[in-house]
Structures are given as structure tokens and as C-alpha cells.
Amino acid sequence: MKTQHEVEQFLYRQAELLDSKQWQAWIDLFTDDGVYWMPPEPSHRTWEGMPAIFAEDKNLMRVRMGRVLHPDAWSQRPLWGTNHVVSNVVIVKSSTNEVQVRSRFHMMELRRDDVRHYAGAYTHRLKKTRGGYRIKLQRVDMTNAQAAYDYVLQVWV
Amino acid sequence: MLQERIPDFSKFVEPDRVRKEVYTDAGVFEREMERIHETLWIYCGHESQVPKAGDYYAVQLGRQPMLMVRGPEGKVHVLYNRCPHRGNMMCGDRHGNTGEFFRCSYHAWTFHHDGRLRNIPMMESGYQGTRYGRDNPECSMKRAARVESYRGFVFASLAKDGPTLKEFLGASLVAFDDMCDRAPEGEVEIVPNCFRIIQHSNWKIFLENQLDALHPSVTHQSTGRAAHEVEKMIEKKTGKAPLSYHMLSAFATVTIDKWDNFQTINHPQGHCILTGYMGLRPKDPDTLKYEKTLIKAYGQKRMEEILGVNIHHVLIYPGLSVQSPLQQLRAVRPLGVDRTLTEIWHFRLKGAPEAIYRRSLAYYNLVNSPATVVNADDLENFWKCHQGLSSDGGDWVSFARHFGRDIEKDGVVESGPGMGTSEAPMRNQMKAWARYMGNGK
Known part of the structure; x- marks a missing residue:
């Protein structure tokens, strides 16, 4: 029960950091070798050598953050925000060092006057550290992954 | 009548400028679909997208929903995605394998991969004495007027006449x-x-x-700068950053004047x-x-x-x-x-x-x-x-x-x-x- 509660709180915090645009704090949730991965279809087992919507280590995350924070990132100028809801949190595996968790998310995005909805499943591999959990892998299987994208995704879902 | 309403498009274009309607007028768009996207050679896909007989991909050419499909003899065909019976779309998916033939989901008319009619259920009893039957080409799926490929890249033109693909390209x-x-x-x-x-x-x-x-160094400056920062950081740590960072940082490091090269x-x-x-x-x-x-x-x-x-x-x-x-x-x-x-x-x-x-x-x-x-x-x-x-x-x-x-x-x-x-x-x-x-x- 304790692990369940801690893991849930961690996932909520992850979503909260995205919604509040605290990009650096969000990147800090990852281990040094952590990866954020959004495969284009659920059958993919690895991001290595595969097309991916996102397949980012911390360095690429820094590039993305640097871009959106730059004053000349034109697409960042207009009103833009997201709201995540994370639920259905299930611990799949747990060992002394690591927890594997599956959950579901729903993300609503507002950009100018347009609303978009993205939803799907998160799979997290969380490393237990002295400072709390850190993300080794955040896999995002979006139900919309295969659909045509009306505009693009600018930051992590 | 219609002809009279079609404006003189040459007046929209001057050597160094064009009218805004070229981009925003719905009538212009319809004409473009007819004269450009449904006439010129348009890219359908690559042959390796449909490796096996029956493999198909849906593709939109102008306003026309089409299918690129591999036939049993190895040839790639491009057909209108439409049943000649009541107009039903033949395939509702973006891609898949249609098996040995196309089968309409409405009344089970079937067609070969090249679009030829294969069978109509109860054809003899239902269509005897009518204009419909195996001998009428209107009972087959309509094919793109012309299909050609170059080194595996398949193009179709919906116009009967015009230059060959090689001439056009x-x-x-x-x-x-x-x-x-x-x-x-x-x-x-x-x-x-x-x-x-x-x-x-x-x-x-x-x-x-x-x-x-001219646009990259203006539009993509933010990405170029961000990638360049991280590239420098990686180089400092490991000596060499992956080539992909260079591809991105070029937006910032190649300054406006250099794009003139x-x-x-x-x-x-x-x-x-x-x-x-x-x-x-x-x-x-x-x-x-x-x-x-x-x-x-x-x-x-x-x-x-x-x-x-x-x-x-x-x-x-x-x-x-x-x-x-x-x-x-x-x-x-x-x-x-x-x-x-x-x-x-x-x-x-x-x-x-x-x-x-x-x-x-x-x-x-x-x-x-x-x-x-x-x-x-x-x-x-x-x-x-x-x-x-x-x-x-x-x-x-x-x-x-x-x-x-x-x-x-x-x-x-x-x-x-x-x-x-x-x-x-x-x-x-x-x-x-x-x-x-x-x-x-």
C-alpha cells in the first residue's frame, strides 16, 4: 500500500510539472540514463533503431526545453497550456531497486482557441533512490499515436 | 456558363508577385485540384509499401480517394477507391491486405487487384437483360488513367494525355x-x-x-541555439557530439548571409x-x-x-x-x-x-x-x-x-x-x- 501511494504521488507530480511548465524540474525526475519514449505503435519493443514520435535522452530533452524557452520560439508565443489527469495506476513489478508501473492518462491541451485531446497509457520504470523515485523509462503509448496530427506536439505528453 | 465564371488566372500572377486569392479562394482551389493535382503526375507511394499480392495503401490524389495495390503478377495498380455498383468506398482502412480480390462490404461485388470485375452475386438472375454484366467496363473499379514508377517510386496521373512520367520529372x-x-x-x-x-x-x-x-535562420533560430548549447556541452564532456546535433545547430551557426551560398x-x-x-x-x-x-x-x-x-x-x-x-x-x-x-x-x-x-x-x-x-x-x-x-x-x-x-x-x-x-x-x-x-x- 505504501509503494502504491508513493508511486501514485510521483506520477501526479510528474504530470503537475508538465502542466505547470516546470521543464527543468521535470527533466530532473529522470535518471542520468533516463529515456522518454513515445512509440508510433504499441507493438514496438525498443526505441533503438526504430521510428519514434519521441525517443529522448536527457540531452535531447535539454534541446527541447531550450527551444521552448527561447524568446524566438514563435509557436510558443500564443496562449498555450495543458491539463493531465493520471489514473488506473497499477504496479506491474516491484524489486528492491525498481518499480514498474502502468497507468492511464488523459491530456487536454488548449492552444489559442483550439482544444485537443490526447490519451493513452504510461509505462514507467522507476528507480528507487535515496532522494525518492527517478524515471529510467517513461513509455507513452498514445491512443492517438497513429492518427494524423492536427499541428504537432511541442513538449512531452 | 461555367467558363465565364472562371477568372483569367494569368492576371493573378505577375513576374515578381501574386494575388492573395491564389492561396485563399475556394474556387481557385477547386480549379487547382482539377488542373494540377488531378492532372499532373502525383506520387502515390513506394513499391515496397505493398510487397505482397493484395497489399494496398489508400492515397488521396487531388480530391480522389485512390488505392495503390499489388497484383498477383507483381504489378502495382492504382484504382479509385469506389465500388461501381452504388459508389461504396472499397477499403475503409488506410492500408492492409485485401486477400485474393476486393470485396465490397455493401453487396459483395468482387474485383481483381487490377480493378476488373470478378463477380456479382447472382449475376445471371439479377442482371440478365440489363446493361450491367461482365462485359461492361463500367462494372469494374475505375483505374487511374496512367500509372508509372521510377526506381520503385510509384506515380499516377488521372489525365489520359500528357507527358510520360520521365518527361514530366x-x-x-x-x-x-x-x-x-x-x-x-x-x-x-x-x-x-x-x-x-x-x-x-x-x-x-x-x-x-x-x-x-532565408527562413531557416529566422524561423528555426530557437532550435538551432538550443541544439548548439547542448552540442557544445556534449563535446566538452565526450569530445564528439552525434551528427544529429549538428543538423539542428546549423540553423543557428549558419547565419543568414551564409544561406546565400x-x-x-x-x-x-x-x-x-x-x-x-x-x-x-x-x-x-x-x-x-x-x-x-x-x-x-x-x-x-x-x-x-x-x-x-x-x-x-x-x-x-x-x-x-x-x-x-x-x-x-x-x-x-x-x-x-x-x-x-x-x-x-x-x-x-x-x-x-x-x-x-x-x-x-x-x-x-x-x-x-x-x-x-x-x-x-x-x-x-x-x-x-x-x-x-x-x-x-x-x-x-x-x-x-x-x-x-x-x-x-x-x-x-x-x-x-x-x-x-x-x-x-x-x-x-x-x-x-x-x-x-x-x-x-
Whole structure:
């Protein structure tokens, strides 16, 4: 029960950091070798050598953050925000060092006057550290992954 | 009557500027679909998308929903996705395998892969004495008027008459030659993943941006700077940053004046070749290994020729942007006057080392995925562009940059030396556009 509660709180915090645009704090949730991965279809087992919507280590995350924070990132100028809801949190595996968790998310995005909805499943591999959990892998299987994208995704879902 | 309402499109286009209606008028769009996208050779897909008999891909040519399908004899056909009975769409999926024949989900009419009628349930009792039956070609699925392929890239034209595919592609054939020649086996194979992104803007805005060498350092400066910072950090730590960082940081490190070193070569069909070395031949072990496999396949001299081709990308009018050195392409499908779908694919060089594929994959993921760190700002500009053009704030779009300094020879227009940011490609595209749109001339 304790692990369940801690893991849930961690996932909520992850979503909260995205919604509040605290990009650096969000990147800090990852281990040094952590990866954020959004495969284009659920059958993919690895991001290595595969097309991916996102397949980012911390360095690429820094590039993305640097871009959106730059004053000349034109697409960042207009009103833009997201709201995540994370639920259905299930611990799949747990060992002394690591927890594997599956959950579901729903993300609503507002950009100018347009609303978009993205939803799907998160799979997290969380490393237990002295400072709390850190993300080794955040896999995002979006139900919309295969659909045509009306505009693009600018930051992590 | 209708003819009278069609405006004189040549009046929309002047040598150095065009009317805003070219981008925003719904009537113009319909005419474009008829005269351009449903007449010229349009890219359907690559043969390796449909390797087995019955494999199909749905593709939109102009306003027409079509199917590209592989027949049992190995031939690739392009058919209208429509049952001749009551007009039902034959396949509702984007791709799949139709089995040994197409079967309509409404009344079970069946068709061979080349569209010929196979059977109508109870044909004898139901259709005896009517105009319908096996001998009537109207009982078959309609085929694209013409289908041809070049080095595995399949095109269709919905017009009976016109130049052959090779005649139409002309100098832009180099896009497919450059891509395939880079493969030790002389062929490429599709990676079965299509990223599809919708732009809220007219299709021509995308075409123009593809050849606009002035925009990268303005539009993509934020990405260039961010990538350059991280690139420097990695170099400091490990000595060498992956090539993909260089591809991104170039947006900032190649300053506006340097983009003038690029050159555009514009052809009368509307095609354009943007030259400019992409820095894809570093002296790293992966590249050297790749060079060895090319030498084995073609010899030293030919290898040097192949890797020396100086192309950034090729724009094939009216809607295919091919980045041959990185084996990717974007197909443009106009959905409406202010909505455009791009379908983005990449390829493997057959026989090349995995590391070379990884290079094109990195570009595909970073630049061309729906989470692109590059095109987000392009699409923002396209939307703003279309919004502005829809207003009464002005009537014209200017293409005057380096106007009068183009070098023209035998109908081919090159941007002047050191004038790579010339708006020659836009002027040339619009000249071709006016000719295609011409009132029956």
C-alpha cells in the first residue's frame, strides 16, 4: 500500500510539472540514463533503431526545453497550456531497486482557441533512490499515436 | 456558363508577385485540384509499401480517394477507391491486405487487384437483360488513367494525355537517383511508418517554404541555439557530439548571409533542386565503412561521384519534397483551401551499414516526427501566413527578392551566384502554376 501511494504521488507530480511548465524540474525526475519514449505503435519493443514520435535522452530533452524557452520560439508565443489527469495506476513489478508501473492518462491541451485531446497509457520504470523515485523509462503509448496530427506536439505528453 | 465564371488566372500572377486569392479562394482551389493535382503526375507511394499480392495503401490524389495495390503478377495498380455498383468506398482502412480480390462490404461485388470485375452475386438472375454484366467496363473499379514508377517510386496521373512520367520529372529524377545510388544495392526500401501532420494553410505555402533558404535562420533560430548549447556541452564532456546535433545547430551557426551560398535550380514544370552540402561525409568509422561497401559495389570513382552529389533536397511539383541525402520524403495532400496533409516517410539504403540508416532515422525522428523540434515553428508561420492572406490588409504577395538577377538558360532558372536566398523558386512555381491553370490554353 505504501509503494502504491508513493508511486501514485510521483506520477501526479510528474504530470503537475508538465502542466505547470516546470521543464527543468521535470527533466530532473529522470535518471542520468533516463529515456522518454513515445512509440508510433504499441507493438514496438525498443526505441533503438526504430521510428519514434519521441525517443529522448536527457540531452535531447535539454534541446527541447531550450527551444521552448527561447524568446524566438514563435509557436510558443500564443496562449498555450495543458491539463493531465493520471489514473488506473497499477504496479506491474516491484524489486528492491525498481518499480514498474502502468497507468492511464488523459491530456487536454488548449492552444489559442483550439482544444485537443490526447490519451493513452504510461509505462514507467522507476528507480528507487535515496532522494525518492527517478524515471529510467517513461513509455507513452498514445491512443492517438497513429492518427494524423492536427499541428504537432511541442513538449512531452 | 461555367467558363465565364472562371477568372483569367494569368492576371493573378505577375513576374515578381501574386494575388492573395491564389492561396485563399475556394474556387481557385477547386480549379487547382482539377488542373494540377488531378492532372499532373502525383506520387502515390513506394513499391515496397505493398510487397505482397493484395497489399494496398489508400492515397488521396487531388480530391480522389485512390488505392495503390499489388497484383498477383507483381504489378502495382492504382484504382479509385469506389465500388461501381452504388459508389461504396472499397477499403475503409488506410492500408492492409485485401486477400485474393476486393470485396465490397455493401453487396459483395468482387474485383481483381487490377480493378476488373470478378463477380456479382447472382449475376445471371439479377442482371440478365440489363446493361450491367461482365462485359461492361463500367462494372469494374475505375483505374487511374496512367500509372508509372521510377526506381520503385510509384506515380499516377488521372489525365489520359500528357507527358510520360520521365518527361514530366525531367531533371528532378535526380532525387530518386541520388537516393537509390547511395544504396550499395542500388535500391531503397521503405520503413513502414508514416508520420502524418496537418497544416492549417494552403498547400503552396508549404512548397514555397521548402525552398526558402532565408527562413531557416529566422524561423528555426530557437532550435538551432538550443541544439548548439547542448552540442557544445556534449563535446566538452565526450569530445564528439552525434551528427544529429549538428543538423539542428546549423540553423543557428549558419547565419543568414551564409544561406546565400545555397543555390536553387528551377525547372519549367515547377520543380526545384536546392543544392547545398549537408555535411554528411565526416571521416568517422561509420562513414568510412560505408564508403568501403560503396567502393565494392561501384568502384572508387563512382563512389566519389555518388557521395559528391551536392543536393539538399528536391521539390517535385506540385507536392513531393524529397530529401535524398537523408532518404526521406514528404508528400503533400491538399485537403482544402486552408488545410494540407503531409505524409512523411523514410527509407533504408539496401546494403548500407546500420549506422548510416541510424543517421537518417535521427533526422526523421527529430525533424519530421509529430513531436518535431523544427517544423513546429514552420507550421506556426504557415498558419499566420494563411490568416494574414485571408484579410483585406493587402492584395499581393511579394516574391521580389533578387528579382531580375536570375540566370535563365533553356527555360531553366538558377538563382544568381551568392543569391541562394533568391525568391526564384516561388516565381518559378507561380509561373508554372499559371500555365497549368490557364483557361484551356
